[in-house]
Amino acid sequence: MDTSSTSDDLYPIAVLIDELKHEDVTLRLNAIRRLSTIALALGPERTRAELIPFLEDSLEDEDEVLTVLAEELGKFVPYVGGNEYAYVLIPPLESFAAIEELLVREKATESLILICSKMTDDQVEQYYMPLIKRLSSGNWFTSKVSVTAICPSVYEKVGEESKKELLQIYRQLVTNEAPMVRRAAATHLTELTGKADREIVGTDIRPMFSYFTSDEQDSVRLLTIDVFIAIAKVLGPQNVRETSLASLEKLFADKSWRVRYMIADRFETLAEVVAGEDETVLKEVFVPTLIRYLKDHEAEVRTVIAKQISGFCKQIDAATIIEELMPGIEDLVNDQSQHVRAALAMHISGLAPLLGKEDTIKYLLPMFLQMLKDEFPDVRLNIICNLEQVHKVIGIDLLSQSLLPAITQLAQDKQWRVRLAIIEYIPLLASQLGVEFFDTQLRDLCMDWLHDNVYSIREAATKNLRNLTKVFGVEWARETIMPKVIEAGENPNYLYRMTSIAAATTLADEVTIAVIKDEIVPFLEGMVGDPIPNIRFTIARSYETIAKMLKEKETGAEVEAEAEGEGKGEAEAKGEVEGEGEEKAAGEAVITTMLIPSLERLKEDEDVDVRFYAEKSLAAIG
Secondary structure, three states: OHHHHHHHHHHHHHHHHHHHOOOOHHHHHHHHHOHHHHHHHHHHHHHHHHHHHHHHOOOOOOHHHHHHHHHHHOOOHHHHOOHHHHHHHHHHHHHHOOOOOHHHHHHHHHHHHHHHHHOOHHHHHHHHHHHHHHHHOOOOHHHHHHHHHHHHHHHOOOOHHHHHHHHHHHHHHHOOOOHHHHHHHHHHHHHHHHHOOHHHHHHHHHHHHHHHOOOOOHHHHOOHHHHHHHHHHHHOHHHHHHHHHHHHHHHHOOOOHHHHHHHHHOHHHHHHHHHOOOHHHHHHHHHHHHHHHHOOOOHHHHHHHHOOHHHHHOOOOHHHHHHHHHHHHHHHHOOOOHHHHHHHHHHHHHHHHHHHHHHHHHHHHHHHHHHOOOOOHHHHHHHHHOOHHHHHHHOHHHHHHHHHHHHHHHHOOOOHHHHHHHHHHHHHHHHHHOHHHHHHHHHHHHHHHHHOOOHHHHHHHHHHHHHHHHHHOHHHHHHHHHHHHHHHOOOOOHHHHHHHHHHHHHHOOOOOHHHHHHHHHHHHHOOOOOOOHHHHHHHHHHHHHHHHHHHHHHHHHHHHHHHHHOOOOHHHHHHHHHHHHHHHHHHHHHHHHHHHHHHHHHOOOOOHHHHHHHHHHHHHHO
């Protein structure tokens, strides 16, 4: 019995091991993903003695298989006996770290870093230092690339002598003849800087940065921007200005647009870490560079620097913005690239709080008006979506005069995604403009969206009405929106009638039980006899939703009354309980006297789908 039981237990393991050797790649992949099952069955000792060597012999395989295997080995520490025996996983991963396929190497280095984090400092010293020496002395560039990724994790866990040795190895990688190795070294130098102490950063890592700034490959030079930021954060603004500002200025004027693009993308951060509180550096070094980049001949550079304008300008005074930067910013309003104009439109409103009301009206408002007429819809949309800061500075009166034509044009744009974007912004715009302006200028526009020929627009329009109710209140919705929704329910097009049902149902979530009883349910009841079956079963589904909302409103009223009733006088509390009882009774009355009878009627409908949804809603209501 025992022998038979053991055989039965080991049979699945044997099958898995056979699948690891199978010629079908899919079977091998599945088997590797279940390696933990094999390891658990074998136990830690046999896993170390048999399974790991077996896997080492399986290195000649498809890249896809090796990638999964390299990833799985990183999770294998518990199966080989814990951290004490984690070193047995290093040999196969070392082989993977030297493979030509990039994805395999990346997974192998990730696993080696993960295992390193679980080892003691002594173990890392014992096993990882020899590993790094072997990989860094490999004949092919691939192993050296992997070393650059592993070094930062090893550096923080080894002693002083080993740290010096690691830095010496890293210097050799920095000056390696292969561009791929130098790129990897530049990429991971940022992380290594964060692990090193201040003295090492100044004496060892800064020279590596300086070397990279003169690299012949722009793909290497552009990576040095993040290295510089990491160094500056460690050394401080004054130190980095004294020692590395010349190297940074050299990069500012780099002939490669990719380097300039990276600088432009980090421009605000660079100014912070270099200048600190020194306004002279900002005005003498960074402002002229920004002006040059605003006129850069590459649109990509102009696009990304446009995104940095408002953030950088927080570090300088308004006079400098107006006198030196404003001409370049005004040129971007008419830039040939629509992407540059769109980026500027997204961020230019951030200048308003910095300039104040008078200068905003003088300099920014004309630019806003021009961009609101831009032929590219994203430019107009970005301006409208970011006007809140301008509104706070100059007030809504000046804005509203110019906003309406642009909003109307966007609301009728031929691209439905543009119409959708403006719908989503309408509630925020409504809160800024106020109820009077909205009712006279935008309400009809919002109702027209209920009749759009694109379903996503009609659906968004119904949610928009609910969000507007949150802004302006239930009474406003009852007087202003509900009559329009009821009117839409009489449209000859059944799709628009369905949209009006969706709008009424959505509004029910925000209004009171009284509005549901007096306005929404009677409107829906009037459509129970609609000749279109789709309308009738939509009504049945809406009743289920409304019944759920009514019950939630009752529950919410009970909880709120209990919370507010604590500590109040007996008479006051008694009055609240009576009011709560009336509210609950009203909700129950709507369900029992209005919803259920209509559903009973629909349950006898000639259409099978209508009957199905009516019965489903009745069952849900209970």
